[in-house]
Amino acid sequence: MIFAGNQERGYFSEEFAGKNGLDFAYVGTYPHIADQTNDILRHGKQDYTIFDVDTYIDDADEIADQIIRICRANNSKAIVYAPGYMLESAMIMALYDKGITYFITAQTLSSMKDQLEKCINGYYDANGIEEFKVIQREKNLEEEKKNLNIKLIGVAGACNRIGTTTHAMQIIRYLQLKGYKACYIQMNSTKYVSNMLEWFNVESQDEEIGRITYSGIDHFYNVNKIQDVLRLGYDYYVYDYGVNCDVNFNRVSFMEKDIKIFVVGADPTEIPYTYEIVKSAFYDDVKYIFNFAAKTDADDLKELMGDKYGSSFIAEFIPDKYVYVPTEIYEKIIPVTDLSVEQNKTKKRKGFFGKKRK
Known part of the structure; x- marks a missing residue:
């Protein structure tokens, strides 16, 4: 086993190799992975080569291509060491798309060793990585969406108990009032729908597709069935992503939605989380709803939001x-034609011309 990086970052793999009877060596760091190639290959055939991608300044595609070349040459399996990286990041996805499937993204020693062991014992070969399955499903959904006349709305919160689910349901009510079919999709780990099923009298349930109906709103909770849900003929799908500060928050999927809404707050316990979102360059083309804020706070919020104030609203x-x-x-965030008015006009016309003659 080779760790292409320094000892300070690779010590966990050295410990693992020692406990499992594997020969181990370090290869010094280089800013360009191509310059590191000969040093790695001097060690001859290897079972595993671990690459610390944080040490390179090359773009993701170049790193991926060179890793593949090196591992072909020394007949080893590539393991990418990228602590703290999200699996949907450009770097990881570029490597994954090229066929590299072993990753160590954990940041604690025990979790790093656990992921390394899973790479070596074939766990990921047999089971895959669940997060990649979700990412692939999202890609498939985007392709399918192109062929369907539907809109996807993503709602997320700055922190817990901020009103994310409340506004998701209010948006659905608004769309229903306008004459559209809309449903709720749980894309978070809160267990909101399963708790509702346990404690509330739901109107109906479909375990096959993962749906309950409560108060006239269809709630979907099985992310493995979303492609099937998208074929059910709703006009709008409202995704509840939970909160931005959750480690499982899928920001890439959230940002891919047609309409993106953050529920934020101005309370002293909420402002730090709100400001973290507002200052992030990642969140472009997003609308902000201030929950539990007084309209008299508008001037203060303007200072907080800066150039994003025009996309901010204070909720009732x-x-x-x-x-x-x-x-x-x-109506400002999701402007739609009021179909209920058109439908009522149609009903009245049908009633007049459909009158039976005696």
Whole structure:
């Protein structure tokens, strides 16, 4: 086993190799992976070569191509060491798309060793990495969406108990009121739908596709069935992504939605989380709904939001998430033609011309 990087970062793999009777060596760091190639190959045939991708300044495709060349040459399996990287990052996805499937992204010693062991004992070969399966499903959804006349709305919160699910349900109520079919999709780890199923009297349930219906709203909770859900004929799909500060928050999937909404706050316990989102260059083309904020705070919020103030709105008080509170906010964020008016006109016309003659 070779660790292409320094000892300070690779010590966990050295310990693992020692405990498992594997020969081990370090290869010094280089800013360009091509310059490291000969040093790695001087060690001859290897079972595994671990690459610390943080040491390179090359772009992701160049790193991926060179890793493949090196591992072909020394007949080893490539393991990418990228602690703290999200699996949907450009670097990881470029490597994955080229056929590299062993990754160590953990940041604690025990988790690093666990991921390394799974790479070596064939766990990922047999089971894959669940996060990659989700990412692939998202790609498939985007392809399928191109052929369907639907809109996807992503709703996320700055922190816990900020009202993310409340506004997701209010958006669905708004769309239903306008004459559209809309549903709720749980894309977080809160167990909101399963708790509802356990403690509330739901109107119906479909375990096959992962759906419950409560208060006239279809709630979907099985992410493995989303492609099937998209074929069910809803006009709008409202995704509840949970909160930005959750380690499992899928920001890439959130940003791929047609309409993206963050529910944020101005309370002293909420402002740090709100500011973290606002200052991030990653979140472009996003709308912000301030929950539990007073309209008299508008001037202070303008200072906080800066150039994103024009995309910010202060919500009305919502005592019950399933009871719609009339507001202009959703009309500004999601402007739609009021189909209910058109439908009523059609019904009246049919009633007049369809009158039976005696």
